[in-house]
Amino acid sequence: MNLHGIAAIYRFEMARWKRTLWQSLVTPVITTALYFVVFGSALGSRMTEMDGVSYGAFIVPGLTLLSVFMQSIFNASFGIYFPKFVGTIYELLSAPISSFEAVLAYVGAAVTKSVILALVTIATATLFVPLHIDHPVAMMLFLVGISAGFCLFGFAIGVWAQNFEQLQMIPMLVITPLTFLGGAFYSVKALGEPFRTITLFNPIVHVISGFRWSFYSVTDVPVWSSVLVTLAIIAVCMAVIAWMFRTGYRLKQ
Amino acid sequence: MNDAILSIRGLRKTYGTGVDALKSVDLDIRRGEIFALLGPNGAGKTTLINIVCGIVTPSAGEVLVDGRNWQSEFRYARERIGLVPQELTTEAFETVWNTTRFSRGLYGKPRNDPYVEDLLKRLSLLDKRKSEMRFLSGGMKRRVMIAKALSHEPAILFLDEPTAGVDVELRRDMWEVVRKLRADGTTIILTTHYIEEAEEMADRVGVISKGALVAVDEKRDLMAKMGKKTLEIVLADPLPAVPPELAEWKVDLADEGHVLRYQFDSHAERTGIASLMRRLSELGIAYKDLSTHQSSLEEIFVELVHGGGRETVPGQGLSLPAGGTK
Numbered sequence: 131m132n133l134h135g136i137a138a139i140y141r142f143e144m145a146r147w148k149r150t151l152w153q154s155l156v157t158p159v160i161t162t163a164l165y166f167v168v169f170g171s172a173l174g175s176r177m178t179e180m181d182g183v184s185y186g187a188f189i190v191p192g193l194t195l196l197s198v199f200m201q202s203i204f205n206a207s208f209g210i211y212f213p214k215f216v217g218t219i220y221e222l223l224s225a226p227i228s229s230f231e232a233v234l235a236y237v238g239a240a241v242t243k244s245v246i247l248a249l250v251t252i253a254t255a256t257l258f259v260p261l262h263i264d265h266p267v268a269m270m271l272f273l274v275g276i277s278a279g280f281c282l283f284g285f286a287i288g289v290w291a292q293n294f295e296q297l298q299m300i301p302m303l304v305i306t307p308l309t310f311l312g313g314a315f316y317s318v319k320a321l322g323e324p325f326r327t328i329t330l331f332n333p334i335v336h337v338i339s340g341f342r343w344s345f346y347s348v349t350d351v352p353v354w355s356s357v358l359v360t361l362a363i364i365a366v367c368m369a370v371i372a373w374m375f376r377t378g379y380r381l382k383q
Numbered sequence: 384m385n386d387a388i389l390s391i392r393g394l395r396k397t398y399g400t401g402v403d404a405l406k407s408v409d410l411d412i413r414r415g416e417i418f419a420l421l422g423p424n425g426a427g428k429t430t431l432i433n434i435v436c437g438i439v440t441p442s443a444g445e446v447l448v449d450g451r452n453w454q455s456e457f458r459y460a461r462e463r464i465g466l467v468p469q470e471l472t473t474e475a476f477e478t479v480w481n482t483t484r485f486s487r488g489l490y491g492k493p494r495n496d497p498y499v500e501d502l503l504k505r506l507s508l509l510d511k512r513k514s515e516m517r518f519l520s521g522g523m524k525r526r527v528m529i530a531k532a533l534s535h536e537p538a539i540l541f542l543d544e545p546t547a548g549v550d551v552e553l554r555r556d557m558w559e560v561v562r563k564l565r566a567d568g569t570t571i572i573l574t575t576h577y578i579e580e581a582e583e584m585a586d587r588v589g590v591i592s593k594g595a596l597v598a599v600d601e602k603r604d605l606m607a608k609m610g611k612k613t614l615e616i617v618l619a620d621p622l623p624a625v626p627p628e629l630a631e632w633k634v635d636l637a638d639e640g641h642v643l644r645y646q647f648d649s650h651a652e653r654t655g656i657a658s659l660m661r662r663l664s665e666l667g668i669a670y671k672d673l674s675t676h677q678s679s680l681e682e683i684f685v686e687l688v689h690g691g692g693r694e695t696v697p698g699q700g701l702s703l704p705a706g707g708t709k
Binding site for chain 2: 218
């Protein structure tokens with residue numbers, strides 16, 4: 131195992147993150163905090179409770195994950211796309227590092243950034259809404275698992291993308307709508323049929339439900355379903371990335 | 384010193400576009416030598432290097448690094464290889480120090496600041512170690528790329544067009560760096576289309592054209608085998624035209640009839656010089672000076688690449704067309 135190689139990539143990615151801290155941490159936290167101000171402090175008192183939780187507090191897990199989804203994808207995709215774009219990918223491809231080790235380093239760094247972002251966002255939310263975490267260990271496990279899944283997804287997008295437009299297309303046109311329609315702002319139980327059943331095909335619903343359960347012990351779908359969907363996202367993305375490295379898809383000629 | 388550190392066997396590459404970039408290349412690189420791979424643009428030089436380094440997937444063939452397969456034992460192989468690519472590709476916001484240290488770590492080597500410091504010093508980069516890459520000149524960036532390639536102490540260094548786009552002074556500096564590396568025991572394979580570069584530095588030369596190696600030989604032997612010599616006879620009085628009596632030597636006139644030139648094969652049993660001089664004497668053509676000129680590697684290169692009709696016999700010296708040299 132090339133531990134020095136993994137550490138080098140990890141440190142490199144974290145250094146890049148530190149250089150762009152305003153863009154990668156401060157901006158998403160401020161943006162999410164504005165949601166808490168509007169829906170928690172300003173409008174929250176006029177809205178009905180969701181599953182016995184005040185509306186402002188109810189939306190914290192979903193909004194935190196929205197931020198995590200976007201930053202996980204952006205960080206991981208940019209991490210592998212940028213070397214492709216500027217040409218420094220040659221160094222990674224010619225180094226004595228396996229594809230597993232390379233993915234571990236890039237995705238590990240991206241997961242670290244996403245977890246820090248989520249924790250800072252949650253800490254910021256406590257300033258505006260009443261917040262409690264019923265299952266902190268489960269919350270951390272969900273957070274790491276969900277971040278890993280979406281960072282792997284982002285890494286695959288970074289390998290696939292051939293320009294900056296493609297890099298942004300999936301998070302903006304697919305992930306954001308699925309999150310808004312995936313129970314970030316409401317309980318799926320509030321939907322009538324057939325929309326409720328249709329919504330359950332959206333994997334984001336399961337992910338947000340599990341994460342919200344770790345806060346307030348309320349769910350839209352069973353917790354086991356949330357765990358399974360999270361693990362499935364990780365497994366599918368890992369399989370796709372393994373195929374990409376095995377075939378050299380858009381990495382090697 | 385003659386054992387192969389790198390063996391390439393039957394290496395072929397056909398790109399998705401159908402272009403045959405390499406056509407079954409066989410090549411042995413000797414430990415500690417400087418090997419220059421010459422060829423025009425698009426000949427397959429970079430493809431060959433990129434396959435050995437793991438950047439391009441071959442269509443067929445095998446590469447052995449110290450006798451071990453470069454794919455099944457990729458860690459062993461890649462730890463021993465450093466690559467300076469043709470393009471100046473760097474992380475603009477990284478400092479010289481950090482990017483060099485990054486490369487060392489990436490190649491699996493533990494942190495060794497004294498080594499990195501010494502490396503930067505040898506490449507005259509130490510005073511630039513805190514500079515971000517975006518503030519460096521092209522020549523400096525090229526040096527940093529060499530530092531990155533050497534950061535993990537490789538036994539083999541690939542230099543793909545190392546002096547492309549650098550000024551004459553820096554090119555001389557680069558040559559000095561390469562010589563020092565060779566003196567330290569590093570095997571160097573450089574591609575270039577600057578013949579002067581190969582002539583100056585290489586121990587052996589390979590010429591690649593349209594994906595095939597058309598010649599591999601010691602630089603001196605290559606020049607000797609392919610090197611035509613020209614006898615220049617400075618005449619006492621200029622001639623208005625070549626006398627018909629000299630037709631069989633195929634001589635020509637230069638310098639407004641003051642110089643008579645005769646091209647000959649220095650390795651032939653009969654060069655034709657003696658008979659030419661006799662005939663000049665018989666014709667009463669007086670001369671005041673004689674000199675010979677050896678073909679440069681550049682002339683040989685043009686002959687090989689554009690001469691055509693040669694079969695590849697890599698590793699066994701120069702391949703010749705049917706009928707010997709032209």
